[in-house]
Amino acid sequence: MHRSEREPVGALIVAVPETAGSSLYGMVDVLLAAGQVWQNLVSGEPGRPLFQVRIVSPGKAPFSCGNGIPVVPACAVADAPKADILILPELWLDPDEDLHGRYPELMAWIRHQYAAGATLYSACSGAVMLAETGLLDGCEATSHWGYRELFSKRYPKVSFRPEPNLVFANSSGRIVTAGGTTSWHDLALHIIARHGSPGEALRVAKVYLLKWHGEGQLPYAPLVRRTLHGDTVVRACEEWLTGHFRETAVIHRVVEQARVPERTLKRRFKAATGTSLIAYLQNLRIEEAKRLLETGSLAVDEISAAVSYEDPSFFRRLFKRCTGLTPSQYRRLFHPVLKASGNGPGT
Structure with missing residues (x-):
C-alpha cells in the first residue's frame, strides 16, 4: 500500500529548555507540510499528511527553550506513545558543555524507544543528547564541527566524523545524525524521502527552498582554532x-x-x-x-x-x-x- 494511503508516520520531537527553537519548530513545520503543501499549491487539493508530529518533553508543563521561545509539549515522556521515529533537534550548548547528569528519565526513555523499534534522528548538537544515552558508543556520528573536541573528551567511544552532513551510525540505519546548525533541513528531507518518498522530499524542498548540503561541513569549518595550553x-x-x-x-x-x-x-x-x-x-x-x-x-x-x-x-x-x-x-x-x-x- 502506498504511503499516502496509510496512517501517518508517528514522529516525536524531543524538546528541553536547551533546545533551539528554530530547529524544533522548523522540523515540526516541514514534516507537517509533507504530503500537503505542494498538493495545495499546485493542484488545489488538500493532500494527506505523511507525519503525525508531536513535541515530547520530560514534563507536560509549558516552558521556554533557547532565546525564550515558548514550548507547549503535546505529551511528557511518562505518557508518550511509542514512536515510529524520534527526533532530537539542535541544543544551545557551549562547545565544551555536555548533558552529563541531566534528564536521566529522558535518557532512559530514549533508550527504551530505540529498543522498541523507533528510528532515532539527531540534528546538530542534538547528537550530544544522543551520545549521552550511550546509544552511539562504538558507532560513527556527526554533529556541528565545533563539537569535535567535546566528543573526543566526553564521548571517546563515539567515532566522530565532522565532514559529512548525514551519518548512519550502523548498518541497521536506525540511528542517523546530521551535522551543522541548518543540517535539520537535510535531515528533514532525508526523513521525508525515507518514510514517504524521494519525490515528496523534492517537492517539499522546492516549496521551502531547502538546499541539500551535499558538500558536507568541511567548507564551513575553520581550519585554525586556538587551543588553550600552557606552553x-x-x-x-x-x-x-x-x-x-x-x-x-x-x-x-x-x-x-x-x-x-x-x-x-x-x-x-x-x-x-x-x-x-x-x-x-x-x-x-x-x-x-x-x-x-x-x-x-x-x-x-x-x-x-x-x-x-x-x-x-x-x-x-x-x-x-x-x-x-x-x-x-x-x-x-x-x-x-x-x-x-x-x-x-x-x-
Whole structure:
C-alpha cells in the first residue's frame, strides 16, 4: 500500500529548555507540510499528511527553550506513545558543555524507544543528547564541527566524523545524525524521502527552498582554532606563524625563533595544539586562500602563489583535502553570499 494511503508516520520531537527553537519548530513545520503543501499549491487539493508530529518533553508543563521561545509539549515522556521515529533537534550548548547528569528519565526513555523499534534522528548538537544515552558508543556520528573536541573528551567511544552532513551510525540505519546548525533541513528531507518518498522530499524542498548540503561541513569549518595550553614557546610560535606564513622556509625560521631543537619543537607543538607544525602552517595558508576566494577575483594560480605554493596542482589537492571542495567550487559556494550581502568585490 502506498504511503499516502496509510496512517501517518508517528514522529516525536524531543524538546528541553536547551533546545533551539528554530530547529524544533522548523522540523515540526516541514514534516507537517509533507504530503500537503505542494498538493495545495499546485493542484488545489488538500493532500494527506505523511507525519503525525508531536513535541515530547520530560514534563507536560509549558516552558521556554533557547532565546525564550515558548514550548507547549503535546505529551511528557511518562505518557508518550511509542514512536515510529524520534527526533532530537539542535541544543544551545557551549562547545565544551555536555548533558552529563541531566534528564536521566529522558535518557532512559530514549533508550527504551530505540529498543522498541523507533528510528532515532539527531540534528546538530542534538547528537550530544544522543551520545549521552550511550546509544552511539562504538558507532560513527556527526554533529556541528565545533563539537569535535567535546566528543573526543566526553564521548571517546563515539567515532566522530565532522565532514559529512548525514551519518548512519550502523548498518541497521536506525540511528542517523546530521551535522551543522541548518543540517535539520537535510535531515528533514532525508526523513521525508525515507518514510514517504524521494519525490515528496523534492517537492517539499522546492516549496521551502531547502538546499541539500551535499558538500558536507568541511567548507564551513575553520581550519585554525586556538587551543588553550600552557606552553609559552609553542604559543610564541603560533603568533609568529600567523604573521609569517606567506614567507618561504617558514619551518626553518620558526625553529630558529623558538631556539629549541626542531624535533623538540615539533613534539611540543603537537602535544600542545593537537596539530603538527607543518599541518598548522598549511591550515594558515589554506585559511588565507579561502579568504581570497571569498573576497576577491584573483585566479586560483595567483592565490596559490600568494600563499607560498609555487605548484598550483599541489595547492589544489591540498585545498580539496582540507575543505572537501576545489578552489573553484569553494568560490562558487561562498562568493555569491558575500556579493548578495554587499561585502563582495566591487561593493
